[in-house]
Amino acid sequence: MGKFVKRLFGLLLTLVILAGLATAGAIWYVRPQQELTLDHAPLDLVGKVQGMIRSGKAELFLSGEDINNLARSELSDKPQVTPEFRVDGAKFGLQGGLLTADINGRYRDLLDFGLQAKYQLEWRAPNLIATPAGLKLRGLDLPDSLLEPMTIPVGDLLPPLVGIRSVEFRDGGVAVSLELRR
Known part of the structure; x- marks a missing residue:
């Protein structure tokens, strides 16, 4: 029974780590690729x-x-x-x-x-x-x-x-x- 609990805990921990990595990867993927502002010059x-x-x-x-x-x-x-x-x-x-x-x-x-x-x-x-x-x-x-x-x-x-x-x-x-x- 102890081996089963350890394996289950290890599997859950692996899944949590993979979910965290997937979330971090998604956040990195959608982040802006260039620095942009709303600064503007008045029309001449x-x-x-x-x-x-x-x-x-x-x-x-x-x-x-x-x-x-x-x-x-x-x-x-x-x-x-x-x-x-x-x-x-x-x-x-x-x-x-x-x-x-x-x-x-x-x-x-x-x-x-x-x-x-x-x-x-x-x-x-x-x-x-x-x-x-x-x-x-x-x-x-x-x-x-x-x-x-x-x-x-x-x-x-x-x-x-x-x-x-x-x-x-x-x-x-x-x-x-x-x-x-x-």
Whole structure:
């Protein structure tokens, strides 16, 4: 009987150690792969207006870096995107109408992880709306429903007398055609 109890105890101890190693491995696997922050630079509207004057077009061009800064600004104002999930850092890239994002977050103040998300951009005056189009955790597909749509307030950048006529997604940025309001 003593040998049976020792073997049972040894088996249970082995199982507990294996479960602990599996948990530690999973935590290591989902952790963020890069250091990201929500730091952002303000948009240089004076430089943008000077570029409009030089080109002779009533068009404001927002580069991928401008969109990155605007999106980070929005996230820094409200990093707690759901009750369970807080964004600690992000980096956005723009490819036509597709916004890609590397996101570092924290789940219930317990687990840090890094995600790769894709958003489809569309124009709904006066904002760009980023609708979730894909979510991955280290190559593992997750449901898009875990993401919320994101609003990038382009219209808030402009003075009250200037309106937005149209928006065109281009490689490397977004072209915003402007018009005077009456």
